[in-house]
Amino acid sequence: MSHISTGVEYGLHCLLYLSRSNMAVEEASVRDLAELQGIPNEFLAKLFTKLAKAGLVVATEGIKGGFRLARPPSRELTRKGADVQKLALVQLWHEAGDLFSVREKAALAWAETVTRVADTHVPDDAFAAAAAVFEEKELADLTIAIGLMNAFNRLAISFRRAPAKAV
Numbered sequence: 001m002s003h004i005s006t007g008v009e010y011g012l013h014c015l016l017y018l019s020r021s022n023m024a025v026e027e028a029s030v031r032d033l034a035e036l037q038g039i040p041n042e043f044l045a046k047l048f049t050k051l052a053k054a055g056l057v058v059a060t061e062g063i064k065g066g067f068r069l070a071r072p073p074s075r076e077l078t079r080k081g082a083d084v085q086k087l088a089l090v091q092l093w094h095e096a097g098d099l100f101s102v103r104e105k106a107a108l109a110w111a112e113t114v115t116r117v118a119d120t121h122v123p124d125d126a127f128a129a130a131a132a133v134f135e136e137k138e139l140a141d142l143t144i145a146i147g148l149m150n151a152f153n154r155l156a157i158s159f160r161r162a163p164a165k166a167v
Contacts, residue, residue: 014067110130
């Protein structure tokens with residue numbers, strides 16, 4: 001069961017969408033993002049006002065105006081203290097020795113299992129391993145985040161959206 005509000009969920013959807021955009025070229029309008037999620041423009045406009053006040057997004061004016069992230073996602077992660085070496089080695093976490101903590105390894109293993117659900121069918125031992133490391137709410141939140149990332153990756157691939165440049 002989710003422990004986040006609907007507004008927070010829609011905000012996360014939008015931020016994830018914007019993080020997958022080619023930010024050097026394009027912004028997303030509230031209208032387009034509302035249509036993508038099937039929610040009223042007015043509701044999302046109020047949400048973006050809050051996101052802008054928090055410094056997470058910036059508005060651009062003009063006929064092709066909209067919103068974009070205030071900072072590239074990788075820059076925000078490193079600003080918040082994320083280890084650059086870990087970010088670079090996430091794809092090779094199996095081979096990274098003790099670089100990743102037990103919780104990080106469990107989260108990455110769970111992400112791979114859930115992402116490959118068609119192949120893995122999320123076996124009981126994978127669930128037990130994740131449940132042994134995370135509390136119920138943590139595992140639910142992690143699984144929601146994994147699902148959102150997978151959904152936006154599938155949208156980006158389907159609509160031929162190139163990933164943004166790493167910063």
